[in-house]
Amino acid sequence: MFLGFYLNLNGLCLVPAVKLSGSEVINLGHKSTAWEPLMHISANLSSVSSITSHFEFRTLDPEGIVFYGDTKEGRDWFVLSLRDGIPEVQIGKANVLVSVKGGPKLNDGVWHHLELRSEGKYVVVEINNKVELVVGMESDQTDDVLTGKIRLALGGMLVDQKRLMHRFDPEMDACIRAGSWLNLSALWDTESNWKPSQCFPEIKKGSYFPGSGLVLFNTSDLPGVETEERGVTIEVFGSWHGTLLSLQSLDFQYLLPSDKEKENRALSVELKEESGSSDTADSTKLTLTLLRHSLLVNGDTELQNENIDFLSRWTEGMSLAFGGVPGEPKDSPSVHRLQGCLETILIQGQDIDLDQAFFKHTSISSHSCPAKAVNELTES
């Protein structure tokens, strides 16, 4: 990694600009914006020796943006993304939009080798040395003279996402390594406030909270009440300590675990702290049930209030946070901060994707947890 310093126009302060080699291990997650690329580079087409890019890619995330390229200042563009774990290519060129999806599911948590190349009127995608997608395009408006600049970007796009033919959720919890991009040797420019994030050596399914932030949902965006007697069920599997979740509306706040639970340790949610190990055997399941006037934890009534209608609140929309309490000062002692791996979150039986939240702290890995040695990685 290389640090360059650019003089600000007023000459009074130095703004650090991080430059990065495209062949490093790059974590595409943890961005502060959804569509802005993590890093980008541009080159003169005349100096490009090979219209081929290849890299290794690892994810458990089913959907998100991987790689973007364009020419003519973005008038012709190319995007590689995943949808349902399967690679999808979209191309915009001379007022034609193309979208092609195919090949194996890549979101299995192991490294895959990807190669993309341009062969005349075709774009070819190879996965693990096997041609999986060939996209051909021809129009009497396209000119094949390659002049001007080519731009590449990772983890985002350089043109408006509204130009996509098939929209997707851009956030991608993935790592890239051993990249070779058009055989360019120049360094890439990174997002202005970019901070490098590590890639865990091995990953497993889940959402990892390192203890520095939360995810916020509006319950009106989540699966709704089906029957009054069954209410709303939130099930969480994983191993963690700290505040798992909190529910908040204008007139009440509920934390799980509550202080009462912490005292009598009725819940084995602090297993990890005690055992100091992170084996999956430590996994806990916790169920919160909302009924009309009560909240149940693992079937036991935890809170009862005849003045609050929890089910209407759920439908109207209250805040549901995983990993802490909204509004807590950022640097307050992190008594409430969740640390650990939430392997699965089910609401009304449906899998909840943290990428769908209306706020997610950049420290959270929405689709991957370290497979080993959580304590070593997070305790310092």
Ligand SMILES: *[C@@H]1O[C@H](CO)[C@@H](O)[C@H](O)[C@H]1NC(C)=O
């Ligand atoms: C690209 O070409 C222009 C002139 O056409 C030149 O000024 C510029 O330095 C070149 N950039 C690179 C990265 O080679």
Ligand SMILES: *[C@@H]1O[C@H](CO)[C@@H](O)[C@H](O)[C@H]1NC(C)=O
């Ligand atoms: C890539 O660039 C290196 C020099 O930077 C050159 O030796 C090599 O031939 C190039 N490879 C291709 C495929 O163009």
Ligand SMILES: *[C@@H]1O[C@H](CO)[C@@H](O)[C@H](O)[C@H]1NC(C)=O
């Ligand atoms: C949740 O969304 C609903 C509908 O858009 C809105 O009325 C409500 O105020 C929101 N609640 C919160 C806590 O943001």
